Amino acid sequence: MTDTTGAVYDLGYEPYEGERRGRSGARRTIIADGIRRVLGLRRKARRKVLPWGLVIIAVIPAVVAVGLAFFIPGGTTDNLDIASEYGSFYVLGGTIVLLFSALAAPELLIPDRRDGVLSMLSSRPLTSNDYVASRFASVVIVVAAFLLFPQLVLYIGEAGTYADGIFAGFVDAAHKIPKSIAVGAVYTIALVPLAFFVAGLSKRKAIASSVYIASMLALSIIAEALVKEADFAGNQWFALIAPFDTANSVNLWIFDAPDPESLLTVGDIHPLVGLASLIVIASVCVYIVLRRYRKLL
Amino acid sequence: MTPVLALFGATLRSALPLKRTVLLSLLALTPAVLFVLSAENRTGEAAFVTLIESSTGTYFALILPIIAIVLGAGALGNERRDQTLSFIALRPMPRWVIALTKIAAAATAATAINLVGVLALWITYSLLHTFDITILVGFVVGTIVAVLAYVSILVPLGFITDRAVIIGLAFLLVFEDGIVIALSGLASLSPWRLGAAATAGVITEAQHIYDDIVGSLSMSVGSSVFTALIYVAAGTALTTLLLKRRDLA
Amino acid sequence: MTNDPAFVSEPTIVVENTSKWFGQKVAVSNLSCSFGAGVTGLLGPNGAGKTTLLRMIAGLTDVSNGSVKVLGKDPRADYKVYRDVSLVPDEDAVYEDMTGRRFVAYAARLAGYRDNDRVDAAIEKVAMQDAAGREVGGYSKGMRQRIKVAAALVTEPSVLILDEPLNGTDPIQRAHLIGLFEQLGRDGTTVIVSSHVLEEVERVSSRVIAIVDGRLAAAGSVDRIRAAMNDIPYVVRIETDRPRVLGARLFATDRVFSVEAGPGSLVVRTGDVSGLGNQAPKLAVECDASLTSFQPEDESLESVFRYLVEGR
Numbered sequence: 001m002t003d004t005t006g007a008v009y010d011l012g013y014e015p016y017e018g019e020r021r022g023r024s025g026a027r028r029t030i031i032a033d034g035i036r037r038v039l040g041l042r043r044k045a046r047r048k049v050l051p052w053g054l055v056i057i058a059v060i061p062a063v064v065a066v067g068l069a070f071f072i073p074g075g076t077t078d079n080l081d082i083a084s085e086y087g088s089f090y091v092l093g094g095t096i097v098l099l100f101s102a103l104a105a106p107e108l109l110i111p112d113r114r115d116g117v118l119s120m121l122s123s124r125p126l127t128s129n130d131y132v133a134s135r136f137a138s139v140v141i142v143v144a145a146f147l148l149f150p151q152l153v154l155y156i157g158e159a160g161t162y163a164d165g166i167f168a169g170f171v172d173a174a175h176k177i178p179k180s181i182a183v184g185a186v187y188t189i190a191l192v193p194l195a196f197f198v199a200g201l202s203k204r205k206a207i208a209s210s211v212y213i214a215s216m217l218a219l220s221i222i223a224e225a226l227v228k229e230a231d232f233a234g235n236q237w238f239a240l241i242a243p244f245d246t247a248n249s250v251n252l253w254i255f256d257a258p259d260p261e262s263l264l265t266v267g268d269i270h271p272l273v274g275l276a277s278l279i280v281i282a283s284v285c286v287y288i289v290l291r292r293y294r295k296l297l
Numbered sequence: 298m299t300p301v302l303a304l305f306g307a308t309l310r311s312a313l314p315l316k317r318t319v320l321l322s323l324l325a326l327t328p329a330v331l332f333v334l335s336a337e338n339r340t341g342e343a344a345f346v347t348l349i350e351s352s353t354g355t356y357f358a359l360i361l362p363i364i365a366i367v368l369g370a371g372a373l374g375n376e377r378r379d380q381t382l383s384f385i386a387l388r389p390m391p392r393w394v395i396a397l398t399k400i401a402a403a404a405t406a407a408t409a410i411n412l413v414g415v416l417a418l419w420i421t422y423s424l425l426h427t428f429d430i431t432i433l434v435g436f437v438v439g440t441i442v443a444v445l446a447y448v449s450i451l452v453p454l455g456f457i458t459d460r461a462v463i464i465g466l467a468f469l470l471v472f473e474d475g476i477v478i479a480l481s482g483l484a485s486l487s488p489w490r491l492g493a494a495a496t497a498g499v500i501t502e503a504q505h506i507y508d509d510i511v512g513s514l515s516m517s518v519g520s521s522v523f524t525a526l527i528y529v530a531a532g533t534a535l536t537t538l539l540l541k542r543r544d545l546a
Numbered sequence: 547m548t549n550d551p552a553f554v555s556e557p558t559i560v561v562e563n564t565s566k567w568f569g570q571k572v573a574v575s576n577l578s579c580s581f582g583a584g585v586t587g588l589l590g591p592n593g594a595g596k597t598t599l600l601r602m603i604a605g606l607t608d609v610s611n612g613s614v615k616v617l618g619k620d621p622r623a624d625y626k627v628y629r630d631v632s633l634v635p636d637e638d639a640v641y642e643d644m645t646g647r648r649f650v651a652y653a654a655r656l657a658g659y660r661d662n663d664r665v666d667a668a669i670e671k672v673a674m675q676d677a678a679g680r681e682v683g684g685y686s687k688g689m690r691q692r693i694k695v696a697a698a699l700v701t702e703p704s705v706l707i708l709d710e711p712l713n714g715t716d717p718i719q720r721a722h723l724i725g726l727f728e729q730l731g732r733d734g735t736t737v738i739v740s741s742h743v744l745e746e747v748e749r750v751s752s753r754v755i756a757i758v759d760g761r762l763a764a765a766g767s768v769d770r771i772r773a774a775m776n777d778i779p780y781v782v783r784i785e786t787d788r789p790r791v792l793g794a795r796l797f798a799t800d801r802v803f804s805v806e807a808g809p810g811s812l813v814v815r816t817g818d819v820s821g822l823g824n825q826a827p828k829l830a831v832e833c834d835a836s837l838t839s840f841q842p843e844d845e846s847l848e849s850v851f852r853y854l855v856e857g858r
Binding site for chain 1: 324327331334335336337338347350351354355358359360363366367459460461462463466467469470471475
């Protein structure tokens, strides 16, 4: 005798009745996930080594310089004039951002494509632009910390060694704040979109990282050879093909410490033209990545 | 000998598929192109100085390391990533033979690609300025020395981590092109400077130009080759130890 | 040890008090057994430690404790053992840009063999002649498994370790491979087959080693393992036209633990199958019931496996 009736049993499942955070919530989640991923948070210890190692390399020189300035008798010396060091510490910071972007951009973009997670994300209240912008925001937030924290240390250090007291120092050095933020933005524009561009088109993280670093290195060296050694009409404009060098030049110009050996100076190109070229390159990179993800999501 | 040749050949073939060979060869031609543009209005001694300086900046300090790092890291790294390491390991071959064969194959692949660039550079210089076989020999020797040193580091590193290429490039960028400039006593830890020192040992008339570049290194072929062989021995020993001790899943 | 079915009298592989842990996770715990000529099936649920055990035997993973000897040698320390040992791993482990023939030839060359006849013979054994000229990257999963087996067989090993070799194979390919393993076992090769495809393992293996949670759970032939499970009653299905009447009579005997009556059949739990088999027809005659079928239901490897896993 077969039983033809059916039954549905209540196992206690209930529909979700809580808050639905919508598109902004989805964006915030992607940003938080991105920050965790690039810093290796909630992951194995070895995933933290490289990013936090870079953080330490970025921060320690500023801390050491300020420490030395405080403890060497007789106040500041020419070698430890913190007021003039913002630009040169930013050059180090820029190098660290380059390496960090090489790690972070592939880490954020490639696994989602490779593991098929994008199809899951596309069923969420998230557009392709939201996704790319959120991933970008994760990197920018961490990069901003990289770049601005050493500058903050220098700012406090400069104020702390001020002859008229720390509060007077804070006021007197306050003009460095908008400069620091501006230069941070310059390095971010110069380095991060390019890293996203390479990661957006690569299938493997290691290849994306290496192509990015190798390209930045190669562009710097090639630009240097063409600007300083070559002698043909228009060779100076090759200075603009090296985003890292351009960012360094703009950085030092903003802090009133231009480098006479920089490619822009040798090529007699105004730093604002350099800045404009960085914005153009960044815009093209961002456009290409957005277009690619419009097809994927 | 059959197993060694089989492993060598397979590693070489996998290091240089057609697309990668073409791309890397084009990259290797960059120094020749830059030299043509840089030395356009120069002759004689000025052209020679431009050749040495431009090749140091673009070839030794950039193109050669990038190619050697990429190919060195892939020798065992790609096997590990593609899960074929067990295929190699479960063969009746001593581990040190596997290690040395991998290093040799990666070095051969990197040298071959780099020699494309060296030949292009030398032919360009010969056609536009002066024919001098010593320059070709010097660059070839320097290439082999530098490539051996890089590959000996990158093969075991590629076995340990899938980030070997980025670590290698960071080493190039931060250490070789940064720290060693400030601390010239560390020049022996810079593989490309080792290659440049070997080149200077052959092209003796360029030694005054290489003097600032190679730091504390002796500009002699013998000592550079000896140092490179130490790198190879150390790289082989480390790789052997890794193959013996680590899980080969 | 000679009476323990976990050990064979002339072992080629000896695993002695072997443990393996990865950090806090114990994958294999104090396991001792041996393998000899013939086919041994290695069974266990996912995460039981089968692959870890096979990797330790193949020398790909070091033991954390204890020892593994293959043909009298430590596979981690003595590379020469690989002249006689081949592994077909679970993961892909193939060179996608090589043709099948070149892949098998590469395996032969790495072992020092240069003759192509050996390569052709290995490819023929796995019936891959037609596809051998194509790149492995274009193979299906089943074809990749077969070419991996060919690469393992090209050196004519005396020990062949296969981790899930039947994965991805269709029924015809599976039957062919099983026949191949059976033949190798008959020829004296030590073959260890790890698989989840229980009915095929049951067919090909004369001996089974079962691992659960990293420990040796059972060893021996399937029926002997079942017989050793004294605490688990046998399940017997009896088909009859008077199930309730016969069921009541059976339940009254002292060898029956429980009876379930269904339409046209009984499911009886007993500790003595053969005794019940003698008694049931007599009782059927006494109560005028016809007995059309008497079938033990849990002597299959699947049932044994289920008891081993769920009973723990």
